[in-house]
Amino acid sequence: MKATAVQRRLLQAQQFPTGIPRLWCPMLTHFQAAREPDAGRIRAHLHALSPRVHGVLVPGSTGEGWEMNDADILALLNIVLDAAQKSGVRVLVGVLKTSVEEMLACIDAMKVILEHPAVAGLTVCPPKGKELSQTAILDGLASVLKLGWPTALYQLPQVTQNEMIAETVLALAGEFFNFMLFKDTSGEDRVAKSGLDFGGVFLVRGAEQGGYAPWPRTAGGPYDGFLLSTANVFSRELDEMLRLLDEGNVAAAQAMSAKLVEVVSLAFAIVSDFPVGNAFANANKMLDHCMAHGEEALLIDPPMLYSGTRLPKSFIECGLRLLRQHSLLPKIGYYSGCENEVVRFIQ
Numbered sequence: 001m002k003a004t005a006v007q008r009r010l011l012q013a014q015q016f017p018t019g020i021p022r023l024w025c026p027m028l029t030h031f032q033a034a035r036e037p038d039a040g041r042i043r044a045h046l047h048a049l050s051p052r053v054h055g056v057l058v059p060g061s062t063g064e065g066w067e068m069n070d071a072d073i074l075a076l077l078n079i080v081l082d083a084a085q086k087s088g089v090r091v092l093v094g095v096l097k098t099s100v101e102e103m104l105a106c107i108d109a110m111k112v113i114l115e116h117p118a119v120a121g122l123t124v125c126p127p128k129g130k131e132l133s134q135t136a137i138l139d140g141l142a143s144v145l146k147l148g149w150p151t152a153l154y155q156l157p158q159v160t161q162n163e164m165i166a167e168t169v170l171a172l173a174g175e176f177f178n179f180m181l182f183k184d185t186s187g188e189d190r191v192a193k194s195g196l197d198f199g200g201v202f203l204v205r206g207a208e209q210g211g212y213a214p215w216p217r218t219a220g221g222p223y224d225g226f227l228l229s230t231a232n233v234f235s236r237e238l239d240e241m242l243r244l245l246d247e248g249n250v251a252a253a254q255a256m257s258a259k260l261v262e263v264v265s266l267a268f269a270i271v272s273d274f275p276v277g278n279a280f281a282n283a284n285k286m287l288d289h290c291m292a293h294g295e296e297a298l299l300i301d302p303p304m305l306y307s308g309t310r311l312p313k314s315f316i317e318c319g320l321r322l323l324r325q326h327s328l329l330p331k332i333g334y335y336s337g338c339e340n341e342v343v344r345f346i347q
Contacts, residue, residue: 005199007177012202015120015150015180016090018054020202022216022225023239025053026060026094028232028284029076034308037076041335043083045232045288048334050087052239053231056080057092057123057152061185062229062280064306065096066159070109077113085118092121092152092181098128098160100140107147114149121150121180130161134168145176152181154206155191166194173198183227189215192222208264212238213257218245229280230264233287234328263326270318277305286311286319294333295320 012020027049030041046056058080059065059073068076077093084091093114097103103124107114114122126132127140141164145151153172157163169191172179182198184191185206192203204227205215212228215221231238237260244253264283271282285303289311293300297320302311323329 001174001197001199004174004177008173008180008200011150011177012180012200020181020224021054021090022242023053023231023235024055024057024092024204024225024227025049025231025235026057026062026206026227026229026280027080028281028288029059029063029065029306031304031306031308033304035072035306037079039079042076042079044335045292046080046083046087046089048292049232049235050089052235054088055090055092055120055227056084057094057183057227059094059096060123060229061096061156061159061278062232062284063094064277064281065094066278067306068096070106073106074110074113077110077116081113081116081118085116089118090120091116091118092123093119094123095144096123096125100127100143103127103144104147107144107149121152121178123152123154123183125154125156126160126162126164128160128162132162134165137162137164138168138171141172142175145172145179148178150178150180151176152183153179155182155184155186156206157186163188164191166191166196169201170196170198173201189222208268211257211261212241213245213250213253216242216245218242219250219253229284230260230287232284233291234260234263237328259326263322263328266322267319270315270322271311274311274315276307276309281305282311282315286315287323289316290319290323290329290333292333292335294330294336296336297333 030038032038095103095106124144126137181202183204183206187207187209202224204225205223206227215223241253241256267283289303290297304310
């Protein structure tokens with residue numbers, strides 16, 4: 001493991017010259033028609049995130065990546081990557097496929113785009129199947145890692161119906177130095193809490209449950225950072241919480257965390273019964289729409305999902321009320337009245 005760990009640190013330094021970001025975001029995908037990304041809106045959102053979020057996963061589950069085909073992913077990346085490079089944001093390319101064969105085919109289709117200067121690596125989950133053994137999961141992920149691309153592994157049992165145990169992650173870390181980062185959205189945190197030495201693999205938590213403040217290493221937790229859907233909306237608050245922990249102000253960090261937990265849980269409850277899309281995307285699109293347009297949010301058509309379905313206007317009403325109650329709603333949103341200026345700035 002020692003030699004692999006040294007190589008991994010060198011690769012991480014190469015891919016992240018200023019250090020691996022502690023706050024990552026699986027970026028929302030904004031649409032102007034079914035399957036048609038809204039380029040100006042996406043760029044403006046990235047511009048709003050970039051002061052505090054220096055790494056994004058595109059597309060992630062929150063970006064509706066499981067629904068996209070290879071052409072959809074390429075179209076989205078063609079919008080994101082140049083803007084990300086100009087904003088100093090590093091991009092993990094989400095290869096969210098349910099079989100190893102599909103993963104390999106998608107990666108092959110994206111060889112050219114993976115060479116883009118803004119790309120830090122790619123992200124894959126284990127192949128889908130609750131019946132898969134740890135050996136099958138290890139072999140499947142090894143097939144991807146053998147390609148040599150800098151890679152993040154993504155624990156997402158809600159979709160894959162299985163879970164990498166800590167020993168499987170350890171074995172992959174010991175063999176492949178290009179395994180750089182591990183994201184866990186299981187909410188169980190078994191890998192991070194195992195106490196095993198993964199040779200410098202950067203651990204990020206993606207689960208919304210369990211709060212935020214207890215998990216970073218600066219609070220005595222097992223994670224190096226976060227890769228959170230709610231960073232689409234609350235990057236300022238999450239960045240502030242990390243700063244407070246750095247300063248040893250645990251009480252203030254815990255108060256910030258508790259406030260976010262309450263807002264996020266209520267937001268997810270609002271969208272829980274909506275039959276289209278997924279809760280991560282829907283809750284964050286609802287709140288992001290409010291943050292983008294402020295008090296004018298009800299005057300703008302609600303956000304659209306990959307399918308072309310729009311979220312109900314009632315969701316926006318609920319989102320506005322929720323953000324107002326917690327003093328989180330801006331009077332003027334980041335996209336209000338300056339759309340053309342923002343787009344020109346980052347093109």
